[in-house]
Amino acid sequence: MTDIVLETRGLTKHYGGVHALEDANFILRAGEHVAVVGDNGAGKSTFVRQVTGVEQRTSGQVFFHGQEVNFAGPIEARDHGIETVFQNLALADDLDVPSNLFLGRELVRFRLGPFSILDHKTMRARTQEALVKTAVKIPNLTSTIRNMSGGQRQCVAIARAAHFASKLIIMDEPTAALGVQETAQVENIIRGLKEQGVPMILISHNLRQVFDLVDRIIVFRRGRIVASLNRHETDGNDVVAYITGVKGGETPAFA
Numbered sequence: 674m675t676d677i678v679l680e681t682r683g684l685t686k687h688y689g690g691v692h693a694l695e696d697a698n699f700i701l702r703a704g705e706h707v708a709v710v711g712d713n714g715a716g717k718s719t720f721v722r723q724v725t726g727v728e729q730r731t732s733g734q735v736f737f738h739g740q741e742v743n744f745a746g747p748i749e750a751r752d753h754g755i756e757t758v759f760q761n762l763a764l765a766d767d768l769d770v771p772s773n774l775f776l777g778r779e780l781v782r783f784r785l786g787p788f789s790i791l792d793h794k795t796m797r798a799r800t801q802e803a804l805v806k807t808a809v810k811i812p813n814l815t816s817t818i819r820n821m822s823g824g825q826r827q828c829v830a831i832a833r834a835a836h837f838a839s840k841l842i843i844m845d846e847p848t849a850a851l852g853v854q855e856t857a858q859v860e861n862i863i864r865g866l867k868e869q870g871v872p873m874i875l876i877s878h879n880l881r882q883v884f885d886l887v888d889r890i891i892v893f894r895r896g897r898i899v900a901s902l903n904r905h906e907t908d909g910n911d912v913v914a915y916i917t918g919v920k921g922g923e924t925p926a927f928a
Contacts, residue, residue: 675739676703678841678872679724684733686719693719695896697733701841704870706863708883711893712916717876720893721843725750725757738840748777754840758830758847766819770811771800773818774833803836807862824855831862835871842866843874848882860886880909892916 679701686694694716701707709717723730726744735742737753744750747757764773771793780792780799797814804811809828811821818826827847834842844863848856863886866873877883883890884904892900892915900915914920 677701677736678703678705678738679874680736681720681724682734682736684720684723684735685731686723686728687731692896694723694730697898699891699898701872701874704867704872705889706867706873706875706887707889707891708887709874709876709891709893710878710880710883710912710916715893715916716896717893718845719896721757721845721874721876725755725843751837754838755843756834756838756841757843757845758827758834759845760849764818764826764830767817769817770804770814770829771796773829774800774803774836776833778837799836803832806865807832807835808865809858809862822855824851824858827851827855827859828862831859835862835866838871841872841874843876845876846878847875848877848879856882880912883912884909894918 677700679699681697681699684694684697684699685692697716697720699720709720711717719728722728723733724735726746726749737755742753744753750757765776768776775796779789780795782790782792784790800814807828809832811825811829818829821829831844831847834844847863848859851859860882863873863875867886875883875887888904890900890902890904890907890912891898892902892912894916900920902912902915911920
């Protein structure tokens with residue numbers, strides 16, 4: 674049985690005459706944490722949007738646990754066990770923590786025709802379990818998201834992803850707008866997910882963070898993957914050289 678969780682072959686996305694992603698060949702293995710890095714506009718987020726079905730690719734193939742998939746949208750990707758934490762978090766400001774954790778997946782006690790009675794007690798209990806699992810500390814679960822700090826909001830989004838992700842988590846710049854203490858909390862959650870064997874794709878501009886958290890580094894430049902680097906066999910200068918084009922230019926081979 675293969676240990677490849679996610680594979681893309683020739684993944685390509687064109688917006689009219691703009692080639693945002695070109696011939697991306699990518700592999701993620703079981704339990705592996707991989708960073709996707711590159712300058713703004715390099716194709717990182719475009720790559721994730723094609724994988725998760727947020728956008729439909731121009732060409733290429735996506736394989737998930739050995740099966741070719743063509744997700745019609747992120748909900749279908751989620752149903753297959755892929756959870757994504759996007760930069761906009763996709764949280765509802767006026768709802769509390771349990772309501773956000775189960776947004777779109779509400780637990781129902783019973784249905785009365787077109788009406789449903791939600792199981793708030795179970796959702797609160799499972800929310801508490803999810804927060805404990807990810808070591809997220811939210812003093813009051815009934816607080817609305819609007820009244821939380823940026824770090825707390827990010828942690829709720831990550832706790833939701835960690836609770837429901839059965840096969841893969843993708844994080845797009847999870848600490849970009851956070852302070853030092855809040856960043857450290859999110860990084861500890863990521864380490865915990867690594868210990869639990871949950872595979873992850875991490876998009877980040879923070880090379881210190883990348884070298885602290887992942888096994889392998891994929892470098893995008895001008896819509897192409899130009900390097901696949903083992904974290905222990907490279908350094909920050911090497912990665913920057915690929916990002917800026919000082920090194921690279923050839924599509925790397927994958928083992």
